Amino acid sequence: IKTTEGTLQGNGGNYAIVVARWNSFVVEHLLDGAIDTLRRHGISDSQMHIIRVPGAFEIPMACQQAAAHIDCDAIIALGAVIRGGTPHFEYVAGECTKGVAQVSMDTGKPIAFGVLTVDSIEQAVERSGTKAGNKGAEAATTALEMVNLMTSLK
Numbered sequence: 001i002k003t004t005e006g007t008l009q010g011n012g013g014n015y016a017i018v019v020a021r022w023n024s025f026v027v028e029h030l031l032d033g034a035i036d037t038l039r040r041h042g043i044s045d046s047q048m049h050i051i052r053v054p055g056a057f058e059i060p061m062a063c064q065q066a067a068a069h070i071d072c073d074a075i076i077a078l079g080a081v082i083r084g085g086t087p088h089f090e091y092v093a094g095e096c097t098k099g100v101a102q103v104s105m106d107t108g109k110p111i112a113f114g115v116l117t118v119d120s121i122e123q124a125v126e127r128s129g130t131k132a133g134n135k136g137a138e139a140a141t142t143a144l145e146m147v148n149l150m151t152s153l154k
Protein backbone atom coordinates (compact mmCIF):
# COMPACT_ATOMS: atom_id res chain seq x y z
CA ILE A 1 0.00 0.00 0.00
CA LYS A 2 1.54 3.27 -1.10
CA THR A 3 1.60 5.71 1.83
CA THR A 4 2.71 9.31 1.93
CA GLU A 5 3.18 11.19 5.17
CA GLY A 6 5.11 14.23 6.29
CA THR A 7 8.20 13.88 8.45
CA LEU A 8 9.06 16.28 11.24
CA GLN A 9 12.38 17.17 9.64
CA GLY A 10 13.23 20.83 9.44
CA ASN A 11 12.80 22.25 5.97
CA GLY A 12 13.18 25.42 3.95
CA GLY A 13 9.57 26.39 4.52
CA ASN A 14 8.43 29.82 5.64
CA TYR A 15 6.00 29.98 8.55
CA ALA A 16 3.49 32.76 9.19
CA ILE A 17 2.33 32.82 12.82
CA VAL A 18 -0.98 34.68 13.28
CA VAL A 19 -1.39 35.59 16.96
CA ALA A 20 -4.46 37.08 18.68
CA ARG A 21 -3.86 39.64 21.43
CA TRP A 22 -6.96 38.71 23.51
CA ASN A 23 -5.99 36.64 26.59
CA SER A 24 -2.32 37.39 25.87
CA PHE A 25 -1.30 36.02 29.30
CA VAL A 26 -2.05 32.63 27.75
CA VAL A 27 -1.48 33.22 24.05
CA GLU A 28 2.08 34.48 24.52
CA HIS A 29 2.95 31.08 26.00
CA LEU A 30 1.43 29.42 22.93
CA LEU A 31 3.64 31.64 20.77
CA ASP A 32 6.74 30.79 22.82
CA GLY A 33 5.94 27.09 22.42
CA ALA A 34 5.46 27.41 18.68
CA ILE A 35 8.69 29.37 18.12
CA ASP A 36 10.69 27.02 20.37
CA THR A 37 9.37 23.97 18.51
CA LEU A 38 10.21 25.43 15.09
CA ARG A 39 13.70 26.44 16.24
CA ARG A 40 14.38 23.01 17.70
CA HIS A 41 13.51 21.47 14.35
CA GLY A 42 16.07 23.68 12.66
CA ILE A 43 13.80 26.45 11.39
CA SER A 44 15.62 29.79 11.53
CA ASP A 45 14.02 32.99 12.81
CA SER A 46 14.25 34.40 9.26
CA GLN A 47 11.82 31.68 8.19
CA MET A 48 9.20 32.94 10.68
CA HIS A 49 6.85 35.94 10.37
CA ILE A 50 4.59 36.90 13.28
CA ILE A 51 1.32 38.70 12.45
CA ARG A 52 -0.62 40.11 15.40
CA VAL A 53 -4.41 40.65 15.40
CA PRO A 54 -6.80 41.92 18.10
CA GLY A 55 -8.76 38.72 18.68
CA ALA A 56 -9.65 35.26 17.43
CA PHE A 57 -12.40 36.67 15.23
CA GLU A 58 -9.74 38.44 13.13
CA ILE A 59 -7.55 35.35 12.73
CA PRO A 60 -9.20 33.96 9.56
CA MET A 61 -8.88 37.28 7.71
CA ALA A 62 -5.21 37.60 8.68
CA CYS A 63 -4.59 34.01 7.54
CA GLN A 64 -6.25 34.77 4.20
CA GLN A 65 -4.15 37.90 3.66
CA ALA A 66 -0.97 36.15 4.77
CA ALA A 67 -1.63 33.28 2.34
CA ALA A 68 -2.19 35.77 -0.48
CA HIS A 69 0.56 38.30 0.14
CA ILE A 70 3.29 36.72 2.26
CA ASP A 71 5.74 34.07 1.11
CA CYS A 72 4.64 31.32 3.52
CA ASP A 73 4.35 27.56 3.16
CA ALA A 74 2.20 27.12 6.26
CA ILE A 75 0.37 29.26 8.78
CA ILE A 76 0.14 28.70 12.53
CA ALA A 77 -2.97 30.28 14.10
CA LEU A 78 -2.70 31.03 17.83
CA GLY A 79 -5.34 32.42 20.20
CA ALA A 80 -7.47 31.69 23.21
CA VAL A 81 -11.24 31.92 23.30
CA ILE A 82 -12.35 31.53 26.91
CA ARG A 83 -16.00 31.21 27.80
CA GLY A 84 -16.74 34.38 29.80
CA GLY A 85 -20.28 33.58 30.70
CA THR A 86 -21.50 35.34 27.54
CA PRO A 87 -22.79 33.71 24.31
CA HIS A 88 -20.01 35.73 22.63
CA PHE A 89 -17.72 32.75 23.19
CA GLU A 90 -19.77 30.50 20.92
CA TYR A 91 -19.78 32.95 18.04
CA VAL A 92 -16.11 33.90 18.28
CA ALA A 93 -14.90 30.32 18.70
CA GLY A 94 -17.19 29.01 16.00
CA GLU A 95 -16.41 31.67 13.42
CA CYS A 96 -12.68 31.45 14.05
CA THR A 97 -12.67 27.69 13.62
CA LYS A 98 -14.87 27.70 10.52
CA GLY A 99 -13.00 30.65 9.03
CA VAL A 100 -9.57 29.07 9.43
CA ALA A 101 -10.75 25.80 7.89
CA GLN A 102 -12.32 27.70 4.97
CA VAL A 103 -9.20 29.78 4.30
CA SER A 104 -6.98 26.71 4.40
CA MET A 105 -9.12 24.95 1.81
CA ASP A 106 -9.59 28.06 -0.34
CA THR A 107 -5.87 28.81 -0.46
CA GLY A 108 -4.44 25.29 -0.31
CA LYS A 109 -2.19 26.49 2.51
CA PRO A 110 -1.86 24.29 5.59
CA ILE A 111 -3.06 26.21 8.66
CA ALA A 112 -2.27 24.60 12.03
CA PHE A 113 -5.07 25.44 14.46
CA GLY A 114 -3.56 26.48 17.78
CA VAL A 115 -6.56 28.47 19.01
CA LEU A 116 -7.71 27.34 22.45
CA THR A 117 -11.50 27.15 22.82
CA VAL A 118 -11.98 26.41 26.51
CA ASP A 119 -14.48 26.85 29.31
CA SER A 120 -12.17 28.40 31.88
CA ILE A 121 -8.92 30.23 32.44
CA GLU A 122 -7.61 27.17 34.25
CA GLN A 123 -8.20 25.02 31.15
CA ALA A 124 -6.42 27.64 29.06
CA VAL A 125 -3.43 27.66 31.41
CA GLU A 126 -3.29 23.86 31.36
CA ARG A 127 -3.02 23.89 27.55
CA SER A 128 -0.42 26.63 27.28
CA GLY A 129 2.55 24.92 28.83
CA THR A 130 1.42 23.19 31.98
CA LYS A 131 -0.48 19.95 32.68
CA ALA A 132 -1.98 19.46 29.22
CA GLY A 133 1.05 20.48 27.22
CA ASN A 134 1.39 23.46 24.91
CA LYS A 135 -1.07 23.72 22.03
CA GLY A 136 1.19 26.26 20.35
CA ALA A 137 4.04 23.75 20.25
CA GLU A 138 1.64 21.12 18.91
CA ALA A 139 0.44 23.48 16.19
CA ALA A 140 4.04 24.17 15.14
CA THR A 141 4.71 20.44 14.89
CA THR A 142 1.60 20.08 12.74
CA ALA A 143 2.77 22.88 10.46
CA LEU A 144 6.21 21.28 10.03
CA GLU A 145 4.63 17.93 9.14
CA MET A 146 2.17 19.47 6.71
CA VAL A 147 4.90 21.42 4.87
CA ASN A 148 6.84 18.19 4.43
CA LEU A 149 3.68 16.37 3.37
CA MET A 150 2.81 19.00 0.78
CA THR A 151 6.32 18.70 -0.62
CA SER A 152 5.99 14.90 -0.81
CA LEU A 153 2.67 15.12 -2.61
CA LYS A 154 3.99 17.35 -5.39
Ligand SMILES: O=c1[nH]c(NC[C@H](O)[C@H](O)[C@H](O)CO)c([N+](=O)[O-])c(=O)[nH]1
Pocket residue numbers: 020022023054055056057058079080081082083084088089092
Ligand atom coordinates in the same frame (compact mmCIF):
# COMPACT_ATOMS: atom_id res chain seq x y z
O1 LIG B 1 -9.52 35.99 21.03
C1 LIG B 1 -10.56 36.19 21.66
N1 LIG B 1 -11.44 37.16 21.25
C2 LIG B 1 -12.58 37.40 21.94
N2 LIG B 1 -13.40 38.37 21.51
C3 LIG B 1 -12.94 39.40 20.58
C4 LIG B 1 -13.12 39.00 19.12
O2 LIG B 1 -12.18 37.99 18.77
C5 LIG B 1 -12.90 40.21 18.20
O3 LIG B 1 -11.57 40.65 18.35
C6 LIG B 1 -13.86 41.35 18.54
O4 LIG B 1 -15.19 40.85 18.50
C7 LIG B 1 -13.71 42.52 17.56
O5 LIG B 1 -13.97 42.06 16.25
C8 LIG B 1 -12.89 36.65 23.09
N3 LIG B 1 -14.09 36.83 23.83
O6 LIG B 1 -14.93 37.71 23.51
O7 LIG B 1 -14.33 36.13 24.86
C9 LIG B 1 -11.96 35.64 23.51
O8 LIG B 1 -12.13 34.92 24.54
N4 LIG B 1 -10.83 35.45 22.77
